[in-house]
Amino acid sequence: MKRHFRLTRSTDFKRVRSNGKSYAHPLVVLYVTPSDQPGTRVGVTATRTVGNAVRRNRAKRLLRAAMADLLPETVPGRDLLLVARTPLPLAGLSQTREALASLLRRAGLISPLP
RNA sequence: CAGGCUGGCCGGACGGUCGCGGUCCCGCGCUUCGGCGCGAGGUCGAGGAAAGUCCGCACUCCACAGAGCACGGCGCCGGGGAGACCCGGGGCGGGGAAACCUGCCGGAUCGGGCCACAGAAACAGACUGCCCGCAAGGGCGAGGGUGAAAAGGCGGUGUAAGAGACCACCGGCGUCCGCAGCAAUGCGGACGGCCAGGCAACCCCCGCCGGGAGCAAGGCCACGCAGGGACGAGACGCUGCUCGCGUCGUCAUCAGUCCCGGGUAGGCCGCCCAGAGAGAUGACCGCCCAGGCACGCGGGCCGGGAUGACACCUUCGGGCGUAAACCGGAAUCCAACUGCUGGACAGAAUGCGGCUUACAGGCCAGCCUGAGGU
RNA sequence: GGCGACGUGGCCAAGCGGCAAGGCAAGGGUCUGCAAAACCCUCAUCAUGGGUUCAAAUCCCAUCGUCGCCU
Numbered sequence: 001m002k003r004h005f006r007l008t009r010s011t012d013f014k015r016v017r018s019n020g021k022s023y024a025h026p027l028v029v030l031y032v033t034p035s036d037q038p039g040t041r042v043g044v045t046a047t048r049t050v051g052n053a054v055r056r057n058r059a060k061r062l063l064r065a066a067m068a069d070l071l072p073e074t075v076p077g078r079d080l081l082l083v084a085r086t087p088l089p090l091a092g093l094s095q096t097r098e099a100l101a102s103l104l105r106r107a108g109l110i111s112p113l114p
Numbered sequence: 115c116a117g118g119c120u121g122g123c124c125g126g127a128c129g130g131u132c133g134c135g136g137u138c139c140c141g142c143g144c145u146u147c148g149g150c151g152c153g154a155g156g157u158c159g160a161g162g163a164a165a166g167u168c169c170g171c172a173c174u175c176c177a178c179a180g181a182g183c184a185c186g187g188c189g190c191c192g193g194g195g196a197g198a199c200c201c202g203g204g205g206c207g208g209g210g211a212a213a214c215c216u217g218c219c220g221g222a223u224c225g226g227g228c229c230a231c232a233g234a235a236a237c238a239g240a241c242u243g244c245c246c247g248c249a250a251g252g253g254c255g256a257g258g259g260u261g262a263a264a265a266g267g268c269g270g271u272g273u274a275a276g277a278g279a280c281c282a283c284c285g286g287c288g289u290c291c292g293c294a295g296c297a298a299u300g301c302g303g304a305c306g307g308c309c310a311g312g313c314a315a316c317c318c319c320c321g322c323c324g325g326g327a328g329c330a331a332g333g334c335c336a337c338g339c340a341g342g343g344a345c346g347a348g349a350c351g352c353u354g355c356u357c358g359c360g361u362c363g364u365c366a367u368c369a370g371u372c373c374c375g376g377g378u379a380g381g382c383c384g385c386c387c388a389g390a391g392a393g394a395u396g397a398c399c400g401c402c403c404a405g406g407c408a409c410g411c412g413g414g415c416c417g418g419g420a421u422g423a424c425a426c427c428u429u430c431g432g433g434c435g436u437a438a439a440c441c442g443g444a445a446u447c448c449a450a451c452u453g454c455u456g457g458a459c460a461g462a463a464u465g466c467g468g469c470u471u472a473c474a475g476g477c478c479a480g481c482c483u484g485a486g487g488u
Numbered sequence: 489g490g491c492g493a494c495g496u497g498g499c500c501a502a503g504c505g506g507c508a509a510g511g512c513a514a515g516g517g518u519c520u521g522c523a524a525a526a527c528c529c530u531c532a533u534c535a536u537g538g539g540u541u542c543a544a545a546u547c548c549c550a551u552c553g554u555c556g557c558c559u
Binding site: 166167168199217218228229230231261262263312313315316327328329330331379463464470471 | 490491505506507539542547548551552558559
């Protein structure tokens with residue numbers, strides 16, 4: 001997932017968080033808002049409650065890796081925000097991918113059956 | 115063998131597969147010619163603390179980076195260091211049985227302040243008390259259940275009663291001298307008077323040091339807006355104050371500075387042989403390396419043990435030598451093979467030095483104390 | 489990244505060198521037929537560790553945590 005398709009600005013994060021719809025899972029929270037861009041843009045965050053810098057980096061790395069797998073099947077034209085929750089650094093990549101896929105399915109962004 | 119102390123070091127290795135970030139190069143596609151995307155390859159890619167931001171320094175701005183006051187910091191001695199609340203050495207004080215550890219460690223006769231409760235009294239001769247005297251008055255500082263702390267302790271001389279008033283010894287303080295040491299200081303001697311407690315991590319005094327802010331410093335480019343007010347021959351800045359210095363200006367509604375309001379919320383440099391963007395190092399498999407647990411072949415240890423072999427050395431006496439084989443023993447120690455398990459704390463954001471804190475497990479070197487077995 | 493402030497019962501807090509006030513909450517008791525109200529009682533590692541002092545919540549140092557500000 002290239003940086004060009006990622007949310008980087010603080011205002012972008014605030015916009016998605018305040019205007020978007022949210023979908024929760026014990027490991028991740030997903031925010032979705034329509035975008036004026038043709039592709040899908042994704043932002044990833046982990047707050048201090050997740051843990052120290054090593055745990056936060058791991059949480060965001062897992063989310064980026066899982067999203068990279070699911071991105072080709074995702075309906076474009078949305079801005080997504082992925083928020084890590086505390087137990088996420090303890091999970092594996094497959095668990096993270098499952099959690100994220102269920103959230104995207106509930107949001108109607110990928111087809112119900114993989 | 116157990117317990118402890120000190121210093122230094124490491125903090126997983128190798129291979130495979132799939133991934134992440136920077137950069138270089140190649141190919142293809144798109145392009146508003148600035149670049150962008152996809153794919154393949156080469157190369158580079160976190161730590162001993164990268165952390166906390168506790169000290170410093172470089173660097174940048176405050177027009178130069180100036181003086182004094184205020185304020186803040188530091189404080190035994192002599193070295194190292196760019197420098198420091200740094201390092202190592204020495205002295206003194208404190209702790210420990212020892213190895214060793216540890217201390218913001220100047221001044222209490224400049225002055226102010228505080229010392230709860232208890233106690234007669236907390237730095238002071240008031241009270242109680244002792245003595246002389248009929249009394250008035252005078253002398254005295256011994257005793258006074260306290261307390262963290264009460265005008266050195268003990269013995270004697272002395273006296274009306276007493277007292278460091280005087281004497282010997284001990285303890286502390288100061289001055290001088292000698293010796294050792296660069297010095298802090300230590301040891302010894304003489305003299306002095308017991309001049310009067312503690313707290314300066316309370317103010318203060320003495321000495322030394324410090325201008326302020328911090329890479330979100332600061333600079334360049336782009337985008338964008340709406341003015342209003344104060345001052346007024348001075349205004350403003352460095353700064354909390356004074357000086358000093360500097361910028362703009364001085365008879366006009368201009369300039370300047372400040373305040374309020376309004377606008378911008380983008381890019382580049384600063385910024386790096388890792389490097390920046392919300393910020394890159396991981397996952398799986400195999401195998402190994404430490405380590406832990408179980409199992410204990412065997413070894414070490416202690417006692418007994420002679421026909422004291424063979425080899426070696428020899429000054430030819432002997433030495434190696436109870437050394438070995440062999441038998442027995444036990445609190446403990448090491449440990450082959452095999453199986454299971456298994457690697458912490460934690461991620462650079464301008465750079466560097468120091469300190470502090472977190473950390474599974476291990477290695478190396480040196481030192482102290484002690485018990486037990488036979 | 490940098491700068492600064494604050495940690496006192498469950499909560500809000502005073503105290504700034506000498507036994508840690510007060511209010512709310514909670515628990516127990518008195519009162520009541522039962523409750524409410526009222527009254528009485530109980531409840532503190534003063535964030536942690538070390539130091540200065542006779543004595544530390546208070547002064548000093550270090551650590552931990554929370555909060556705020558600066559583009």
